[in-house]
Amino acid sequence: MSLLLKNISLPLAHFTLEVDVDVQKHVTAVFGPSGAGKTSLLDLIAGLRAAQSVFIQLDDRVLTDTAKGLFVPTHQRGIGYVPQDLALFPHLSVRRNLLYGHKSGGPENPLFSLEHVIEVLEIEPLISRGVTELSGGEKQRVALARALLASPRLLLLDEPLASLDAPLKAKIIPYLARVRDEFQIPMLCVTHDRFEALTLADEIIVLVDGKVMQTGPVSEVFTRPANAEVARLVAVETLQPGNVTNVNEGLATVSVNCATLTALAPPTPSREVFVCIRGEDVILQRDAATTSSVRNRLPARIVALRAEGALVRVELDAGFPLFALVTRPACAELALREGESITALIKAPAIHLVPR
Amino acid sequence: MTAEEWQIVWFTAWVSALSTLAILPFGLALAWALARRDWPGKSLVETFVSLPLVMPPVATGLILLKILGRRGAIGGFLHNQLNLDIIFTWRAVLIALGVMSFPLLVHFARVAFEEVNPRLEQIARTLGASGWRVFFTITIPLAARGIIAGMILAFARALGEFGATIMVAGNIPGKTSTLSLSIFQDVQLGDDTHAFRLLGVSVVMAFVAVWCSQLLMRRKGKM
Numbered sequence: 199m200s201l202l203l204k205n206i207s208l209p210l211a212h213f214t215l216e217v218d219v220d221v222q223k224h225v226t227a228v229f230g231p232s233g234a235g236k237t238s239l240l241d242l243i244a245g246l247r248a249a250q251s252v253f254i255q256l257d258d259r260v261l262t263d264t265a266k267g268l269f270v271p272t273h274q275r276g277i278g279y280v281p282q283d284l285a286l287f288p289h290l291s292v293r294r295n296l297l298y299g300h301k302s303g304g305p306e307n308p309l310f311s312l313e314h315v316i317e318v319l320e321i322e323p324l325i326s327r328g329v330t331e332l333s334g335g336e337k338q339r340v341a342l343a344r345a346l347l348a349s350p351r352l353l354l355l356d357e358p359l360a361s362l363d364a365p366l367k368a369k370i371i372p373y374l375a376r377v378r379d380e381f382q383i384p385m386l387c388v389t390h391d392r393f394e395a396l397t398l399a400d401e402i403i404v405l406v407d408g409k410v411m412q413t414g415p416v417s418e419v420f421t422r423p424a425n426a427e428v429a430r431l432v433a434v435e436t437l438q439p440g441n442v443t444n445v446n447e448g449l450a451t452v453s454v455n456c457a458t459l460t461a462l463a464p465p466t467p468s469r470e471v472f473v474c475i476r477g478e479d480v481i482l483q484r485d486a487a488t489t490s491s492v493r494n495r496l497p498a499r500i501v502a503l504r505a506e507g508a509l510v511r512v513e514l515d516a517g518f519p520l521f522a523l524v525t526r527p528a529c530a531e532l533a534l535r536e537g538e539s540i541t542a543l544i545k546a547p548a549i550h551l552v553p554r
Numbered sequence: 555m556t557a558e559e560w561q562i563v564w565f566t567a568w569v570s571a572l573s574t575l576a577i578l579p580f581g582l583a584l585a586w587a588l589a590r591r592d593w594p595g596k597s598l599v600e601t602f603v604s605l606p607l608v609m610p611p612v613a614t615g616l617i618l619l620k621i622l623g624r625r626g627a628i629g630g631f632l633h634n635q636l637n638l639d640i641i642f643t644w645r646a647v648l649i650a651l652g653v654m655s656f657p658l659l660v661h662f663a664r665v666a667f668e669e670v671n672p673r674l675e676q677i678a679r680t681l682g683a684s685g686w687r688v689f690f691t692i693t694i695p696l697a698a699r700g701i702i703a704g705m706i707l708a709f710a711r712a713l714g715e716f717g718a719t720i721m722v723a724g725n726i727p728g729k730t731s732t733l734s735l736s737i738f739q740d741v742q743l744g745d746d747t748h749a750f751r752l753l754g755v756s757v758v759m760a761f762v763a764v765w766c767s768q769l770l771m772r773r774k775g776k777m
Contacts, residue, residue, distance in 0.1 A: 246676045272679040285677040289695045298691075299681025348681045 199224070199384035201243075201256050201352065205265075208242065208249035208408075210235055215242075215249075215408040221386065225378055227399035227416070228388045231431065235408040236388040237282070240354045243386070244279045245272040256352055278350030278383075282357045284341040286329045292340055293325045299348030309381060310349040318380050319343045319373055335366045339373055346381060353377075355387040359394055368465030371397055371553075392420065392432050396472055396552045404428050417472065435477035435511070435521035439554060442469050449493075450551060457517030460493040461549035468553035477511065477523030479548035483541045484532060493546040496520070500538050503529070510534075516542055555751060558727070563755050566732040569644060570712035573651035574705055577659055581708075582701070585663035586693070590672070606718075607657040615721025618650060622722060646723040647730050651715050655708035662707065666700020667693065699771060706767040713759060733759075 201221040208215040215235040228236050241247040243254055245261065248269070254262040256277070261270045287295050300312065308314065316322050319339045324332060332340065338358065345353060358374060359367045371394075378385060378398065389395050395402055395416060402419045404411040412424040421437045423429035440454040442463075450463040454473050464471065481492070498516035505511075510529040512522040520542060524534075534540070555563075587593070588600060606614045622629040622640040632638040640646050670693055678688045694701070716734040723730035725739055733756055740749035 241676075244676075244680050246679070272676070273682050273684050275680070276682075277680060279677060279680040281673060281677060283673060285671070285673045287674060287678070287692060298678065299683070301682070344681065 199257060199352070201384070201386070202254065203239075203243070204253040204255075205251050206239075206242065206249065206253070207251040208235075208238060208247075210238060210408060213408040215239060217405075217410055219403055219410055219413055221384075221401070221403070223399075223401035224382075225385045225387065225399045226401045226403060227395035228386060228403050228405055229392070229395050229431070230390060230405035232390055234405045236390075236405055237356055239405070240279065240356055240386070240388060243352075244277050244354060245270060245275050246279075276349070276351045278345035278348055278353040280341045280345050280353070280355050280358060282360060284337050286332075286337055286341055286344075288329055290329065291325075292321070292327050292329060292332070295329060295340060296321075296325070296344050296347055298344060301349070307349055310347060312347065315343045315346050318376055319346075334362055335369055338362065338370055342373065342377060346377065346383070350383060353383045353385045355385060357388055357390070359389070359391065365465065367394075371466055374398055375553075392434065393474070393550065393552050396420070396437075396474070396554070404431065406431070420474075434474045434550075435523065436473070436475040436480075436519065438473045438518050440471050440473040440551075442467075442471055442551070449546060452549075452551065455518040457496060459496075459544070459549055460546045461551050462547050464551040464553060466553055468551075470554050471551040472554045474550040474552060475520065475544060475548065477521045479544060480514075480520065480522035481543040482512065482522055482524060482528075482532060482534070483543055485541075490543070491545075492543040494542075494544040494549070496542045496544070498540055498542045500534055500536050500540060502536060503534060514540070514542055555755075559748070559751060559755075561728060562731050562733060562736050562752065563759075565644075566713060566734075567759065569647050569732070570651055570709055573648050573655065573712050574659070574709045576648065577652045577656050577708065578705065581656060581659040581704070582663055582694075585660045586667050586689070588660070589664045589667035603660055604657050606654050611654060611715070611717025612721055614653065615650060615718035618646075618653065618718060618722045622646065622649065641722055642724050642726060642730065644723075644730060647719055647732065650718040650722050651712035654715050654718050655711040658711055659704045659708040662704025663697065663701050666697035666704070669700070670696045702770055703767060706763055710760065710763050713756075713763070 203217050203219050206215060206217040215238055217239060228239060230236055238247065242249060242252060250264065252262045252264050260268060261275055262268065287298065296312065319342060321339055321343055324336055324340065359370060362370060375398065387398055399416050401414065402416045403413045404419060406427055411428045412419050417437055420432045420434050423432055438454050440452040442450050442452050444451040445463045445467065448463050450461050452459045452461055452471065452473060459473065496516040498514040498520060500512060501515050502513040503510055508526060509523045510526055512524060512534060514520040514522060522542060584603065588596065619641065620626050624630055624633045629640050632640060640649065675688050675692055678692045683691065714734055716738065719732060720735060725731055725735040733752055737749050737752050
């Protein structure tokens with residue numbers, strides 16, 4: 199799929215949304231803090247909002263071109279939209295919500311048949327209920343199913359997990375992943391949660407105050423932020439692929455290259471994970487002998503030191519690239535030098551495992 | 555009740571109902587445009603529509619009389635082109651009732667439309683529904699309670715209309731006499747028993763209308 203967003207200029211309350219990107223990947227996350235213009239961007243793509251200057255092309259079809267005065271009405275765009283508040287129709291049953299956009303009769307793609315969608319999202323038991331009788335997670339699945347049943351060519355998801363608490367999030371993520379894999383619909387997913395972006399997306403567009411700060415593969419953006427603003431947003435200095443080898447009593451053993459780490463097991467069991475460690479969670483220690491509650495003690499070699507304001511970013515080789523952030527006085531006290539050996543301590547809860 | 559009284563009751567009921575139905579499409583269209591769109595002259599139209607609510611009904615009636623009379627703009631056209639007379643016929647009653655109850659319908663329907671979450675309408679459009687389909691399957695059902703309340707109040711307003719009706723339709727027995735006009739006339743002529751019988755009927759009609767609306771509201775509320 200190819201979604202071309204060009205020359206977008208939309209004045210909002212505090213800034214102007216300016217976007218110029220070419221989205222090629224299957225699942226792309228629009229990532230940014232709240233109020234960055236993410237929802238406005240989705241509204242523009244869906245044709246729910248007009249702007250002075252917009253060019254939007256989905257595959258070979260131009261949807262909006264203000265220069266030529268072209269605007270395909272929303273209902274002819276074939277773009278599914280699951281908004282943050284889900285917008286289930288309160289006066290209709292779950293079944294009638296699902297069938298609202300479903301075209302019955304005619305040559306139908308069996309992938310988007312009612313039976314198949316209901317099966318994938320497991321909503322059979324909900325179908326005759328009223329919308330108001332559903333729980334948050336159930337509503338989420340019904341809204342997703344409703345959008346899918348209209349056989350969209352692109353699916354827009356606005357903060358699909360933001361309104362759910364942690365256990366529910368863990369339940370919904372597999373459904374989103376199933377939708378992604380089962381229906382092969384390109385998805386554009388707005389989020390302000392970096393782990394959500396990491397779990398679902400191939401590519402990420404970082405949006406801050408209406409401006410695109412960086413685009414690229416998720417792991418690249420997270421480990422090599424283009425500027426300080428993006429770095430502050432993503433704030434994950436270490437991001438490495440790893441494999442969960444064992445889960446015992448809520449603790450996971452993860453192998454990363456030749457190192458082995460202990461972390462809290464992720465809510466959704468997955469063998470292949472991204473290991474995320476923030477720089478300030480890595481403690482450096484000279485002598486390795488002392489005992490403490492810290493689960494992970496990694497012998498490491500200092501590769502590079504870089505001053506960043508009051509902090510020093512220490513690049514380590516602990517069997518995998520590991521970054522630590524320490525204060526300047528700490529750096530001086532420990533007399534850190536490139537090439538030296540040191541022990542890196544990381545508490546198990548400070549290691550985030552994100553399914554990949 | 556005499557046959558003449560039944561005729562008055564029947565005429566008042568059906569002309570009120572018909573006027574409510576006649577203003578419904580216009581009222582809904584205007585209410586929707588006021589609730590959902592911004593356009594030049596909007597506040598002017600708003601004010602104009604509310605006028606019959608605040609002006610003396612007799613003054614509104616006089617305006618209608620001037621417009622709809624044989625020498626008036628619309629009345630003259632209808633008389634010359636279609637040989638159709640409005641003033642002092644049942645049609646004048648219908649128009650007077652419609653004009654007087656129109657603001658109530660528009661007001662209630664507008665509030666009802668404003669309470670419908672526009673996001674629901676937008677998402678319905680992303681599901682492939684055209685503007686009309688969204689209006690009839692999302693907007694109207696979700697605004698139904700307010701619209702029905704507006705219709706019942708418009709109907710009730712029409713039942714009791716006096717000032718504008720007497721200006722444009724007179725009080726012609728068997729032709730344009732409504733409940734209000736007859737009660738007034740009977741009291742004027744000292745025929746109290748007649749007036750009281752019609753009063754009783756008025757009370758019953760008002761009671762049934764309000765009662766029906768409450769039943770409807772309660773059922774809708776359970777949805």
